[in-house]
Amino acid sequence: MKTNLTRQRGWAPCGSRLVMDAPFGSWSTQTFIAGLSAEAMIDPWVIKGAMDCAAFAAYVEKVLVPELSPGTVVILDNLATHKNAEAEKAMRRAGC
Numbered sequence: 001m002k003t004n005l006t007r008q009r010g011w012a013p014c015g016s017r018l019v020m021d022a023p024f025g026s027w028s029t030q031t032f033i034a035g036l037s038a039e040a041m042i043d044p045w046v047i048k049g050a051m052d053c054a055a056f057a058a059y060v061e062k063v064l065v066p067e068l069s070p071g072t073v074v075i076l077d078n079l080a081t082h083k084n085a086e087a088e089k090a091m092r093r094a095g096c
Helices: 053-067 085-093
Strands: 030-036 041-048
Touching (some): 041 053, 053 085
16 A cells, blocks of 8 residues: 555536645655455555565565465465575475
């Protein structure tokens, strides 16, 4: 979630002024990550800032892997942080 994507202009009825709140001056980025199975969402996690390789590896090792059963198939998209040797090792050690 990026708060600096808040619209600063908009439409109002003719003759009226548009007034809305926006988080000016406190822009921030938060990253949401979670596992998803056929039954449920697994271990959602929110961090301040953008996801990097170290944060992704920490999520996989400390949060995701303990919830996975051996033989679980893990599918990742092509995001650069997903191409992480430490995270892959953690999943392989868990039998995934």
